[in-house]
Amino acid sequence: MNATASHAGMAHAIGIDGIGQISIIAHDLPRATAFYRDVLGLPLLFTAGNLAFFDCGGVRLMFGPASAPELDHPSSILYFRVPDVQAAHEHLVNRGVKIEAPPRLIARMETYDLWMVGFRDSEGNIMQLMSEVPRSAQPSSAA
Amino acid sequence: MNSQESTALARIGQIAINAHDVDRATAFYRDVLGLPHLFRAGQLSFFDCGGVRLMLDKPEKPEFDHPSSILYFQVGDIRAARERLKAAGAKFEDEPHVIAEMPGYDLWMTFFRDSEGNLLALMSEVARPS
Numbered sequence: 688m689n690a691t692a693s694h695a696g697m698a699h700a701i702g703i704d705g706i707g708q709i710s711i712i713a714h715d716l717p718r719a720t721a722f723y724r725d726v727l728g729l730p731l732l733f734t735a736g737n738l739a740f741f742d743c744g745g746v747r748l749m750f751g752p753a754s755a756p757e758l759d760h761p762s763s764i765l766y767f768r769v770p771d772v773q774a775a776h777e778h779l780v781n782r783g784v785k786i787e788a789p790p791r792l793i794a795r796m797e798t799y800d801l802w803m804v805g806f807r808d809s810e811g812n813i814m815q816l817m818s819e820v821p822r823s824a825q826p827s828s829a830a
Numbered sequence: 831m832n833s834q835e836s837t838a839l840a841r842i843g844q845i846a847i848n849a850h851d852v853d854r855a856t857a858f859y860r861d862v863l864g865l866p867h868l869f870r871a872g873q874l875s876f877f878d879c880g881g882v883r884l885m886l887d888k889p890e891k892p893e894f895d896h897p898s899s900i901l902y903f904q905v906g907d908i909r910a911a912r913e914r915l916k917a918a919g920a921k922f923e924d925e926p927h928v929i930a931e932m933p934g935y936d937l938w939m940t941f942f943r944d945s946e947g948n949l950l951a952l953m954s955e956v957a958r959p960s
Binding site for chain 2: 701703705706707727728729735743744745746758760762763764765766767769770775813816817
């Protein structure tokens, strides 16, 4: 066990490959389904009873009611990657999505600038769009 | 089609997780869960989980001060992973159990808490011989 841990590290010992699923509480499932399918454009995988499952780049998003009062709280902020943060922001605005923070430069990383847009989903959860813009490809309008 | 491509939400880049004690949470995600620690920036602590960044963060406003969404961590052997996590100090809520019989595989889950009281889960897709 010790030999394995010292060679491969704890991550390999526990064996976490990645995040397979994230659960998000939806107080109105048809409304949440419409938002994530029609506004955000994520593929709806299937529905099962009062649950709806979406795919987001290999991670499953599960929407449904809180199974216990303790779990009835807003979602963690999920940061969705988009190639063009300005175009994606415009897309949300045109569909009436409530914007919490317009496109803005959050951090200058070594080789790229990190841009984000804050918005609310149909259930009142705060979410973000994020985009890593390479320094060399900096649009002049974004300066 | 062009505008659809430029606004497409391809994947999740990051997930924010509330931590009232960022040092304590950093120790848990690094030493108990065994995730690679990327870097620390003030009250923010960043981990990698299979290409998705986890950001441990102290809530700035009361509105943000709520537990994390349940994140389901994918593992190959759920019983072994549970034993190792438990031995490392994670508190489990239940035993591994089949939560759904999917076409071709059984979906196993078991729930536990991180150092901040967030409910998390291990999940494993176990192929069913046809």
